[in-house]
Amino acid sequence: xxxxxxxxxxxxxxxxxxxxxxxxxxxxxxxxxxxxxxxxxxxxxxxxxxxxxxxxxxxxxxxxxxxxxxxxxxxxxxxxxxxxxxxxxxxxxxxxxxxxxxxxxxxxxxxxxxxxxxxxxxxxxxxxxxxxxxxxxxxxxxxxxxxxxxxxxxxxxxxxxxxxxxxxxxxxxxxxxxxxxxxxxxxxxxxxxxxxxxxxxxxxxxxxxxxxxxxxxxxxxxxxxxxxxxxxxxxxxxxxxxxxxxxxxxxxxxxxxxxxxxxxxxxxxxxxxxxxxxxxxxxxxxxxxxxxxxxxxxxxxxxxxxxxxxxxxxxxxxxxxxxxxxxxxxxx
Ligand code: UT7
Numbered sequence: 001x002x003x004x005x006x007x008x009x010x011x012x013x014x015x016x017x018x019x020x021x022x023x024x025x026x027x028x029x030x031x032x033x034x035x036x037x038x039x040x041x042x043x044x045x046x047x048x049x050x051x052x053x054x055x056x057x058x059x060x061x062x063x064x065x066x067x068x069x070x071x072x073x074x075x076x077x078x079x080x081x082x083x084x085x086x087x088x089x090x091x092x093x094x095x096x097x098x099x100x101x102x103x104x105x106x107x108x109x110x111x112x113x114x115x116x117x118x119x120x121x122x123x124x125x126x127x128x129x130x131x132x133x134x135x136x137x138x139x140x141x142x143x144x145x146x147x148x149x150x151x152x153x154x155x156x157x158x159x160x161x162x163x164x165x166x167x168x169x170x171x172x173x174x175x176x177x178x179x180x181x182x183x184x185x186x187x188x189x190x191x192x193x194x195x196x197x198x199x200x201x202x203x204x205x206x207x208x209x210x211x212x213x214x215x216x217x218x219x220x221x222x223x224x225x226x227x228x229x230x231x232x233x234x235x236x237x238x239x240x241x242x243x244x245x246x247x248x249x250x251x252x253x254x255x256x257x258x259x260x261x262x263x264x265x266x267x268x269x270x271x272x273x274x275x276x277x278x279x280x281x282x283x284x285x286x287x288x289x290x291x292x293x294x295x296x297x298x299x300x301x302x303x304x305x306x307x308x309x310x311x312x313x314x315x316x317x318x319x320x321x322x323x324x325x326x327x328x329x330x331x332x
Contacts, residue, residue, distance in 0.1 A: 008135040010182040013330060015074025015173035016300040019065035020287065021053040022030070027163070034159040041129025041163050042330070046264020050166025050288035051141050058092045060101035063147035063167035066296070068107050070143065070171035081173075082139035084111040085130055087146045087292040089200065089321065090153050091115055119198070120260050120320025122124065122292035124186065127316075130174050130327065131183045138299060145171040146292035153200050155220035164262075165221070167287035170296025178188070179331055181313075187242040194231065197224045200323035208302030210331045232262060232319040233269045239317050239327035240274060247329060255312035256302055260319055261287065261294040270317075281307055291320065308332045 026049045027038035086099040099113035118125040123146035130142035147169035154162045202218025261284040271280035281302040318328040
């Protein structure tokens with residue numbers, strides 16, 4: 001039985017791809033930049049290293065590389081893409097959208113393109129958006145990319161934040177298929193009253209680009225780590241339970257749980273509370289928190305590592321600035 005109502009088509013992820021910049025920045029490298037230690041970073045976050053893009057590599061370059069890889073994996077040509085969404089909080093520019101730059105770079109000339117802003121939950125929200133457009137028949141093929149050049153928006157003098165993030169991109173190709181369940185309907189939420197706990201406040205209409213704003217460092221990402229941590233654990237746990245309940249499934253039905261890769265302790269806490277530690281995928285040690293890119297990168301690597309096989313169910317769950325959160329279940 002399909003998870004979609006009668007007139008809707010079942011949609012599947014038919015290809016994945018990732019791109020990580022070449023440059024590796026280790027915790028030891030960070031010891032030379034701010035007052036931190038490999039021991040502090042590893043025990044608090046599980047991170048060993050992260051990737052940092054070159055100055056001449058933009059978010060759209062990371063996204064285009066991941067997008068090309070996903071299209072090749074799916075055996076889909078760029079011309080076949082009808083819809084191209086880039087989820088990012090570190091766009092090339094305010095406008096045009098990073099997705100439009102990507103379209104040009106990969107020659108997806110028949111696609112309509114836009115960015116989606118939901119911070120670390122962006123790829124999950126974009127997956128749902130694209131899935132629904134294919135399910136209704138509005139489009140046939142979508143390319144969903146999560147891409148971040150976080151390094152541009154980090155204050156490299158602030159040890160509270162600069163050690164936590166990395167650059168990278170991951171992509172999904174979506175099509176209608178004859179699969180039984182495909183990408184199942186997700187559960188999603190937001191709470192704008194907590195926006196101040198995680199944001200890059202400067203540069204927009206709230207704090208326009210002035211010398212004073214730059215002197216205050218408002219162009220950089222700011223986070224109340226401990227508060228975000230608490231909300232991330234409870235929010236993602238609830239999302240997992242809600243989406244399982246929505247589809248009348250139990251955690252035993254899920255082959256692999258893929259959570260937003262913000263902190264190993266968060267992922268472990270969720271795994272423990274739900275008693276699914278053995279099936280929680282983790283790669284935060286290699287890439288740190290790549291925001292909207294983290295989920296598609298993790299899905300790609302989980303599949304490559306054989307954690308999910310054809311027909312298995314994987315559960316994706318995310319949490320990020322806004323706050324935003326959500327979860328969905330994908331039949332592989
Ligand atoms: O992507 C969106 C979601 N993001 C997240 O989910 C991130 C959520 N938050 C976290 O992952 C954690 O809260 C952090 C990793 C950010 C921080 O870990 P924590 O265990 O909550 O540490 P803390 O903020 O309570 O800080 C403990 C101490 C502080 O010193 P005092 O005030 O106790 O003397 C910090 O100043 O650690 C200090 N500290 C550091 N020390 C060495 C903070 N950053 C560093 C650092 N190196 N890089």
